[in-house]
Amino acid sequence: MTGCCSEEFARRNPGKMAHSRWLTTANRILRLYISxxxxxxxxxxxxxxxxQVYAPVWFAIKSKPSCVDENLLIAMVTDDRDHIKQLGLRRILKARQEQKTGIRKFCIPRLNFDSTDYVDLMNWQEAxxxxxxxxxxxxxxxxxxxxHDQNNIMLPIIQVPCHTQAVERHVKLVTEASQSVCGERARNVFIKNRILSRQQMTAFNQKTDYRFD
Structure with a gap:
């Protein structure tokens, strides 16, 4: 970093603070630094x-959020093919048995573009x-x-949003509900009404977007 920027960039406003977005904190720190x-x-x-660390890692995860071993294993255990499902379960079992303590380094595996199935997208022996x-x-x-179960019933997997922006959007909505109303029931009504309103009116940039029906 040179510590220098254009005068136009230095005068830019980073926008409204959003507590649900961790990137906002980094944005404000960099804005303070250049000023x-x-x-x-x-x-x-x-x-x-x-x-040098936070932003490159964030963009690496953002651009390739699904091509990691954990997500591939989730896809394998929910596959309709029994042998793929069993293979995924065996790899999960082996990973648990060899689990190490401490913080692991997030590494995006090298993809095998010659693979004919998604289970072979990465080299499981090297990862x-x-x-x-x-x-x-x-x-x-x-x-x-x-x-060893012949019925191969699907594992009970928690249904949660896996995309960063989707999670941040829900956190922001819950925060807005907590700031506007009190009580669990009132927050629940506030959140449901806000979601329903957004579904009925996806954009409200001008008066013509407002629907009366």
């Missing part, structure tokens, strides 16, 4: 970390496979029994 002629050492460290967090509540004994 300081003599930034403090702590501010320089934060700006350097954001530019450090980790068990999917969505299946963390399922004990190893149940996974073992399902490997």
């Amino acid at each position: 300081q002629q003599n930034p403090t050492h702590s501010l320089q460290m934060l700006a350097t970390y954001i530019m 450090e496979v980790t068990a999917p967090p969505l299946l963390a509540n399922i004990p190893m004994s149940e996974i073992t029994s399902r490997i």
